[in-house]
Structure formats: C-alpha cells, structure tokens
Amino acid sequence: MRKSKKLLSMTGRFVFIVGILLSAYGFAMFQGGKVSWTIFYILFPFILYSIALFVYPMNTITAERKILTKNIENGGKLTVTVMLKRRFSFPLLYTIVTEKWGSHQIELRAKNKSSYLFVFGMRKQVEWTYEIDRLPRGQHITEGIHIELSDFFGWIRKTAFIPLRESIIVFPKTVPMNYMSLDAQYDRGAIASPFTLIKDTTMATGVREYQAGDRVTWIHWKSFARTQNLMTKEFEDRQSEDLLVVLDERASEQFEEQIELAASLVKEAIQQQANVSFISVGEHKVEYPFIHSAEQLHDLLVHLAKIEPVESPPHSMDWTPSMRIGGSIVFITGSPDWEILQSLGGATRANSSIICFVVVGEGKRVPKSLSERISYARMKGVKIITLRKTQFANAFREEAM
CATH class of the missing domain: 2.60.40.150 (C2 domain)
Incomplete structure (x- = not known):
C-alpha cells in the first residue's frame, strides 16, 4: 500500500513537471515575443534536471x-x-x-x-x-x-x-571497588580471612609442572623462558573464594544502580581471582555457574546490559542455584520482601556466608516498612547493608545501617 502511494505520488510529480514544460512551450509558441521565449529557456534547464533526477537509479x-x-x-x-x-x-x-x-x-x-x-x-x-x-x-x-x-x-x-x-x-557502568574476601576457602575447611585474594596468590614458594586448569596468572614465565616448559607457581597457602552473586530483577526506583553494583562486584571479584557464579532472578532465572575468562565476563555484562525490570514475577523468587555452589553469597536487591528475607535466613542457618546489599536512593530516607523488614532479617542472622550509589566503592567496608 505504501509503495503504491509512493509510486502514485512520483507519477503525479512527473506529470506536473511535463505539464509545466508543455505549458511554457505552448505559451512561447502562441504568444511569441522575446519575453515568452525567455521564460521558456529559463525554465527548461530546471525541468530537464527534474526529469533526469526522476529516472536517476537510487x-x-x-x-x-x-x-x-x-x-x-x-x-x-x-x-x-x-x-x-x-x-x-x-x-x-x-x-x-x-x-x-x-x-x-x-x-x-x-x-x-x-x-x-x-x-x-x-x-x-x-x-x-x-x-x-x-x-x-x-x-x-x-x-x-x-x-x-x-x-x-x-x-x-x-x-x-x-x-x-x-x-x-x-x-552497565562499573566503578572500582575495594573488594574483600567474605569467606576464604583453604584446602582444609573454611576460615575468615582479612586478606584479599590477590595478596595470597603472590606468595610463591616454588614451581611445578603446568597442569590443565591452572590459571594463566600462576605461570612462571622466567622458567618458561629458560627451559621452554610451562611451569606453575606453588603457593604456601593457596587460597580461593567461591562467590555467588544474586541479582533481584524486580522493578525498583534504584534498578539501574542495582545493575551497576552487580556488574562492578563481579568484575572486581574476578580481577581478585575469585571463583564467581552469577544468578539473576526475574521473569526467568538465568545462571552463569562459573565465570573465569574475559569472554565469560563479557557474556555476563551483555546479559546485564539487556536486563529489563520485572513488575511482578509469575513465580516465587527461587534464587537458589541448580547446581551446588559453595562459598559466600551476595544478594543485591532494591526492595527485599518477606519471602526473600526468609529464604536468606534459611541459607544463613545452613552455614553460608551471606551479605544482602539493599540499594537505596541518594539522599533519601529508608522507608519505615523496609526498615522493619531489615530489622527482622538481622534478627535471623542475615547481614544486611543499605547502600547508596556513592558508597559502592567501599561496599564491603560499610557499617550496617
């Protein structure tokens, strides 16, 4: 229909131009005189160009x-x-x-x-x-x-x-964060560690032959330059942390800030050599079980870029991973409801190290209803920290408010 109208319009314009040409020529022929032919010769180049443009192939x-x-x-x-x-x-x-x-x-x-x-x-x-x-x-x-x-x-x-x-x-925009290990896992048991992961992996005590699965950052390049054999550094206390980041996709006033916090946290944790997993819960539950490489991080950032807030999920907020992932859990939300807080409390009783970051508006007071829910969760042993955007860099050092 649109093509037909376009063709009809172009045909009408062409007929109009031809009409002007014939009218000017007829006027000059029947009227005669210098003036009438001057008008015809003035119009003729413009009409000729219009006809040439009409047949020009686009x-x-x-x-x-x-x-x-x-x-x-x-x-x-x-x-x-x-x-x-x-x-x-x-x-x-x-x-x-x-x-x-x-x-x-x-x-x-x-x-x-x-x-x-x-x-x-x-x-x-x-x-x-x-x-x-x-x-x-x-x-x-x-x-x-x-x-x-x-x-x-x-x-x-x-x-x-x-x-x-x-x-x-x-x-999503990311900000540098002062990341700290929540629950550093040693080869035997789990203990709390005040050190960041990157410090622990710089204390090399020796080298051994490279094995599949070793991190590239652990390769001893000087030995490789001398012997042409890949060697891996050994550490006195080789330490790593398993970290699960969960993002609540439900609509909130601070939804963009939640995305920013999640992206910044995952990016910084990977730079600190943590074993990061990610789950976003909204219309559907999307899981990224293991994020180690730059390509996997890029895929996650693309996912975070495309996320849209969900007004009301069609199902209960089941954020638990489909496969067993140990270590620490960081839950990011803008408005935790009773269902979420109860599930976090249950996970805390299962000896998991959990922090719930509740993102609030800059310069705004925490609503009374939200404060009541936060107080209830803290009574159940869940560590909840309210964060504003300006506090993201020191999120792991903020006092619970």
Whole structure:
C-alpha cells in the first residue's frame, strides 16, 4: 500500500513537471515575443534536471557505518561515521541522510544529530560523523540509512532506505571497588580471612609442572623462558573464594544502580581471582555457574546490559542455584520482601556466608516498612547493608545501617 502511494505520488510529480514544460512551450509558441521565449529557456534547464533526477537509479547508492566508540557504558557517548558511495557521478543537489533507530528513546536523544543535509554534487563518496550523548543501558538497534533527494524547487523528491541493521550494546557502568574476601576457602575447611585474594596468590614458594586448569596468572614465565616448559607457581597457602552473586530483577526506583553494583562486584571479584557464579532472578532465572575468562565476563555484562525490570514475577523468587555452589553469597536487591528475607535466613542457618546489599536512593530516607523488614532479617542472622550509589566503592567496608 505504501509503495503504491509512493509510486502514485512520483507519477503525479512527473506529470506536473511535463505539464509545466508543455505549458511554457505552448505559451512561447502562441504568444511569441522575446519575453515568452525567455521564460521558456529559463525554465527548461530546471525541468530537464527534474526529469533526469526522476529516472536517476537510487539503488546505485550504498552505505557503510563505522562505530567509532567501543565498549560504551551507561551514560556514555556514541560516535558514528556514515559513508555513502555510488558507482557513477551525477549532479545531486539537496540530499538528506538520516540514521534510523529502532528505539524511539534513542531517536529523541539523537534529535537532529543523526540527520545530515548536504549537496552531493559530482562526488562519488560522502561521509559524516555524529554523536549521541548519555546513552541508556541496553541493546539498541539501528535499522538503516534513509536517503532523500530533491531538485531545485522540490518538484521531484526521491527517497530510498538502505537496510544496515546493527546492534549496539551499552554496558552497565562499573566503578572500582575495594573488594574483600567474605569467606576464604583453604584446602582444609573454611576460615575468615582479612586478606584479599590477590595478596595470597603472590606468595610463591616454588614451581611445578603446568597442569590443565591452572590459571594463566600462576605461570612462571622466567622458567618458561629458560627451559621452554610451562611451569606453575606453588603457593604456601593457596587460597580461593567461591562467590555467588544474586541479582533481584524486580522493578525498583534504584534498578539501574542495582545493575551497576552487580556488574562492578563481579568484575572486581574476578580481577581478585575469585571463583564467581552469577544468578539473576526475574521473569526467568538465568545462571552463569562459573565465570573465569574475559569472554565469560563479557557474556555476563551483555546479559546485564539487556536486563529489563520485572513488575511482578509469575513465580516465587527461587534464587537458589541448580547446581551446588559453595562459598559466600551476595544478594543485591532494591526492595527485599518477606519471602526473600526468609529464604536468606534459611541459607544463613545452613552455614553460608551471606551479605544482602539493599540499594537505596541518594539522599533519601529508608522507608519505615523496609526498615522493619531489615530489622527482622538481622534478627535471623542475615547481614544486611543499605547502600547508596556513592558508597559502592567501599561496599564491603560499610557499617550496617
């Protein structure tokens, strides 16, 4: 239907131009005189160009896009370069190129930045760069490039859409954290340790042959340079921590801050060589049992970028992992209800080391109902810490409030 209207409109414009040409020629023939022929000769080049533009093939124009900004975080800036090419030269005048986004929110943020008006002229290649500020977290789709051509007076307007679909991931913003081990696991039993994990693994007492599964950071490169055999460092007390991070996906006023805290915590724990697992609970329960490599961390950050808040989950909030994962648990939420607090209390009685981070608004008081639930959970032995965004860096050192 839309193509039919477009074809009808173009046909009508062409008939209008031909009508002007015949009218001017007829006026000059029957009226005669210098003035009437002058009018005809003035209009003739413009009409001839409009007819040439009418038959100009739009499919000869191709487009390329380059994303100049890599790893964009929430609130960051996106820089894009769009390049138009064509196979042969033709004098194109007013050209409007617009980047079409699938998200109305991005369209509003881009405003007029994603549109470009220029005179193509005889050039075979044109490019322009635009920026979009304060991108929100999420997956944003750019559908393609819309091109509109016009003659001198707007008699002929031709449009074309070049599909150029591309997905842009805006990751959650992360902040550096002063990470501390919650429950360091030794080879025999579990004891509380005030040291961070990275300190414990720097106390090498010897080397041994490399075995499958050894961390790359434990390889003794000096021995490898001398013998060409991979050797692994041995530690007097080789220490590691199993850490499970659970994110509550239910809607809250501080949902974006919850995502930011979860991403920052996981990233910092992995840098400190912890054995990290992750669970997000919302519409569905999504599990990342073991996160060791940079690729696995990237997959998790993509998941966190795409998460949308859930108003009311269709099932009970079962956050327990499907496979046995020992060690410490960090639960991140914005508004813990009685069901969540009771489940945390049960996990605490099972000798698990648990911290529940409740993210609250900056400069806002904790609601009375939430304070009552927090007091109840603390009576059950659950360690709950209320955090504001400015406290994320020292989350593990904050006093319970």
